[in-house]
Amino acid sequence: MDKANFTNLFEPFDARATRRYQHLRQAARTCFAALAIPTARFEDWRFTNVAPIMQTPFVLPSVARMSAPRGPSEGLRFLVRNGQFAPHWCRVPNGAHIGSLASANTDLPALGQIADESGNVFTALNSSLLADGALVVIPDGMVLDQPIEITFNAVAGDRAAICNSRTLIVVGKNAHVTVVERYVGDGSYFTNAVTEIALSEGAVLDHVKLQQESTAAYHIANTQIAMAAKSVFTSHYVSLGGALVRNEVRVRFDGEYAEATVNGLYMAQGKQHIDNFTVIDHAQPNCASHELYKGILDGQAHGVFNGKIFVRKDAQKTDAKQTNKVLLLSDDATINTKPQLEIFADDVKCTHGATIGQLDAAQLFYLQSRGIGLEQARRLLTFAFANDIVNRIKIEAVRDELESRIVR
C-alpha cells in the first residue's frame, strides 16, 4: 500500500487553505512520509485492517459557504461541517474562547504539541491537512455549568471525501468545563479526527464523545490528553456508528495527584468493526486512573479492545484500574480484548480484568415468566448492560438520548 491517495491531496489542499498553519502541515507531512502504514504485523493493529481506507481515493470535501444561523442557539452548540467551523450565534462567556482554529486571535502553542504525529500515521495525516477545526479555551478559574457541544457533520458529496476533524481544548488552572463531541454524517466518507486536550493544574474536564457516523463511514480518531498536577479528566466515549472505527485515547500524567476516568461503550452490529485502543501513561507518582469499557456485539460485528497502562519507574503510589466487559449477542460476533500493563514502579496498585459473556438464561426466563416476550427481554437486558456506562454520564439530555436509542 502506498500513501499516494492522500499525498495527492496535499497540493490542492494548500491551494485553497490559508497559510496560517502551513508550518504545522509541512512538519506533519514529513512524519506522514516517514511512517509506515499499519498492517496486521503491527502489534497495535493486529485486529484492525486499514487497507479499505488506504485503498480508497478520497477527495477533499467541498468547501461550503455557511451562513450564520438566524437566531441564538439554545446552549453552547457549535457545528463543524466537513472540517470547517461554521458561523454561530452563541453567547460565549466573557474570557472564554470557543470558535474556529482558523480564526483564533491568539497563538496556540499547544496545537500539534499533544498529539503524537511522529508515532501515528493518521494523526500525521490529520495535521498534514490542518487549516481549521474547533477551539475551546477556558481561562483560569472559570466554571462553566453549561456543556459545550460540538457537532462534526460530514456532508457527503458525489465521491467519498476525507473529513479532517480537528479539536483543541485548553482548560486553565482550576477551571471546570464539559465538552461533548458528536460525530454524524450520511453516506460514505472518512472522518479522521484528532482531539488535543491540555489540562492545567487543578483543571476539571468532563468529556463526552458520541460517535454516530453513518454505517458506511470510516472513523479514525485519536484523542490525546496532557494532564497537569491535580487535574481531573472524565471521559465517556460512545461508539454506535461507522463501518470501520478506531478510537485511540491517550492520557498522559504530567503532574502528581491527577485523576483520569476513561469510560467507553461500543455497540456494533452487521459487519461493523469497532476498535478501542487506550493508553494511560502514569509518568508521575500519586495519580489514579479508572477505565471501564463495555461492548455489545451483534450480527457479524468485530470488536477490539486494547488497553495499555504504563507505570513509569518514578510513578509510585499509582492507582490504576482497567476493566473491559463484552456482551456477545450472536454466534458470529467476535471480540479481541487485550489488557496490557507495563509496570516499572514497585509501590503501586494496578488491576485489570476482561469478561466476555452472553445474555443470562436465568434472567431471560425470569423476564419471560413475567409476560415479557423474548425479544423485548433481550433488549431490556442489553440495555441494562449498557446502562452501567450511560448512567455515569452527567448530562441528562445525553443519557436520555442514549437510553431511547439503545432500548428502541
Add this chain to the structure above:
Amino acid sequence: MLTIHNLHARVADKDILRGINLTVKAGEVHAIMGPNGSGKSTLAGVLTGRDAFEVTQGQVLFNGKDLLDMDPEERAGEGVFLAFQYPVEIPGVTNSYFLRASVNAVRKYRGEPELDAAAFLKVVKQKAKLLHMPDDLLKRSVNEGFSGGEKKRNEIFQMAVLEPKLCILDETDSGLDIDAMKAVADGVNALRSPERAMVVITHYQRLLNHIVPDFVHVLSEGRIVKTGRKELALELEAHGYDPIKAGMAGAAS
C-alpha cells in the same frame, strides 16, 4: 382451572416427574409437599415453561388451553404466575421499569390498553401499600442487593401487581426467618380470592400454618402418593415423609 394429566418430565436424561395427576379449581389453595428431590420444583418449572425440563408424556390444561404448547410469556399472559424459589437479580433494570414492562406486556396479551406512567404508578403504589413494601423498592434494580426476605416479598408484590389467575409459590418460605415468612404469608393471604387458585410448594409444614390450604398433596419420586386435607400437613410434620415412603414400598411389594 388447572388440570394435570399423567405428566412425565425429565432433566438431562433423568426422569423426575413420573405421572402427575392434579386438578385445581378457582378459589382453591393446594399445597404440594415432599422430600428433597421428589420433583416439586420441576413441577413448577414445567408449568411455567422453563426449557431445562423436557416433557415426555402427559397433558396440562389451563382453562381448557394446552399450557405446554405456550411460551413462558404466553403463560404469564394467560394468568400463570410463579413466585421463584431463587428470584433472579437484574442489575441495571429498576423494579419500576421492569414491572411496567411486565404489566403492559400482559395487558397487551389480553388485548387491554397499556398503562401510561401515571396510571401505572397509581396501581403500583396501591399494591405497595397493601403489602407494606418500602417506597424506595421501585427505584432499586430488580432484586439486586435485596435480602432473602426482600426478594421473596418482591415476588409477592409482583404477583399483586400482575393479578394472575393461578399463583405457583415455589418454596417461598425457604431461607426466611419467622417474621419474614409471616410477612410473605400475609401478602399471599391478601391475594386469596374466589377467582384465583394457588399452588403452594413447600418442604415444611410451617408455612401452611399461615397460608391454610384446602388440599395437601405429597409428592414422592415424581408422583403424588397421598392427598388429604390440611391435617395431612400436620401428620407429615409429626412423622416425616418416611412412613409414606415405607407405605409405598409396602404397597409395591
